[in-house]
Amino acid sequence: MTPESQEITTKERLLEAGLGMLLKHGYSDLGIQALLSETGIPKGSFYHHFSSKQDFALQVVDRYMQEVHQGLDMSLGNHALPPLERVRLFFELSREKYRREGYLGCLLGGLGQELSGVSETFRHKIEGCFNLIAERITDCLEEAHQRGELAADQEPRQLADLLLDCWEGAALRSRLRRDPGPLGAMLDFYFAVAAR
Amino acid sequence: MTPESQEITTKERLLEAGLGMLLKHGYSDLGIQALLSETGIPKGSFYHHFSSKQDFALQVVDRYMQEVHQGLDMSLGNHALPPLERVRLFFELSREKYRREGYLGCLLGGLGQELSGVSETFRHKIEGCFNLIAERITDCLEEAHQRGELAADQEPRQLADLLLDCWEGAALRSRLRRDPGPLGAMLDFYFAVAAR
DNA sequence: AGTTGGGAATAGACCGGTCGGTCTAGAGGA
DNA sequence: TCCTCTAGACCGACCGGTCTATTCCCAACT
Numbered sequence A, B: 001m002t003p004e005s006q007e008i009t010t011k012e013r014l015l016e017a018g019l020g021m022l023l024k025h026g027y028s029d030l031g032i033q034a035l036l037s038e039t040g041i042p043k044g045s046f047y048h049h050f051s052s053k054q055d056f057a058l059q060v061v062d063r064y065m066q067e068v069h070q071g072l073d074m075s076l077g078n079h080a081l082p083p084l085e086r087v088r089l090f091f092e093l094s095r096e097k098y099r100r101e102g103y104l105g106c107l108l109g110g111l112g113q114e115l116s117g118v119s120e121t122f123r124h125k126i127e128g129c130f131n132l133i134a135e136r137i138t139d140c141l142e143e144a145h146q147r148g149e150l151a152a153d154q155e156p157r158q159l160a161d162l163l164l165d166c167w168e169g170a171a172l173r174s175r176l177r178r179d180p181g182p183l184g185a186m187l188d189f190y191f192a193v194a195a196r
Numbered sequence C: 001a002g003t004t005g006g007g008a009a010t011a012g013a014c015c016g017g018t019c020g021g022t023c024t025a026g027a028g029g030a
Numbered sequence D: 001t002c003c004t005c006t007a008g009a010c011c012g013a014c015c016g017g018t019c020t021a022t023t024c025c026c027a028a029c030t
Helices: A010-025 A032-039 A043-049 A053-076 A083-100 A107-115 A120-146 A156-177 A181-194 B010-025 B032-039 B043-049 B053-076 B083-100 B107-115 B120-146 B156-177 B181-194
Strands: none
Touching: A010 A032, A010 A043, A010 A053, A010 A107, A032 A043, A053 A083, A053 A107, A053 A120, A083 A120, A083 A156, A083 A181, A107 A120, A107 A156, A107 B107, A107 B156, A120 A156, A120 B156, A156 A181, A156 B107, A156 B120, A156 B156, A156 B181, A181 B156, A181 B181, B010 B032, B010 B043, B010 B053, B010 B107, B032 B043, B053 B083, B053 B107, B053 B120, B083 B120, B083 B156, B083 B181, B107 B120, B107 B156, B120 B156, B156 B181
């Protein structure tokens, strides 16, 4: 396989399909066999590339985080916008992504809820992901604070965590209702308060 | 079994144990066998009282909702307090309950995330539960609005949904971190804004 | 250039264990 | 007697994971 080849590798196809299936089914309800039937990939290939179902799911989370970081780069990195609007843009992008996927919510929230009672590995993994996202948002809120564009008197880090937590809650409700309403309502409320 | 008997019935014991185990393990990871081992109840009894695992879980949710309604009665029904404080009291009670259970979050949020992609039955069931809770909170916010104690200009129903959604998000984060921080931060933020 | 050696990847039959659920038998009380 | 409930052996299906065989591709060697 030459590096410049456009061919999609077996491993990538598995991660790609796994992303969608984990988002819909969650971890326990996703069978390896179902994944293989959907992709037409034999079991030998799966266990060649991944040591176990858990290893696979953890790598799917990594892949999901790549997408998240791309979204963060696109929004928070847009220095033409004031910092608070950059933060909001990130969540607007996420909402648009949820729409494309049929309002199934956020993979981190889904796996976090399902597995954090049962697997310390996943609990720490997911919490680590949330931490990374919150850190990047914090940086942006920090900038807003320095420019005097932040109304609230709380620490940027706490405001970032709060925003992320509430977003996940709205994403759950959006998943239950299969509509974007809760996401928009949450964003409107938060930014109306946060903006000076 | 006489009605006035204080004896705990087999069915009640199953529902009670199921509540705790579903909260920790979720639906798919909870095995009937594990439930029976924990309670010492034979399988025949289980399937005498419940037609299936799904039927069982749905009844566990009903039982959970009984507790929620008790909490709502205790807090929202306390007319010595102004309505907004009654609403806050409900969530303070919930936070205390979560603490007792080891910060495993909310059963509705957990099952909602896990199953709403896979089972329309559960999706509608859980969304129905959230609706009921939101309605009761709405009534209380309505009263606050009429007394001019509500700062926000939004509809009480939307404020109630927002509060509930954000709470569920904070509960997920609390489950991941095994601490109450996110719950308190979310309440402080919301009520600082909502109160006039 | 042609041959070949060997690791990477594919292929799927197969495995023990566990799953939710059924069935028959018996215990207990009214 | 009769019905509710307990009791647990048993069932087929499916689970995640293993194993061996085969194919593929490219590098190394003559």
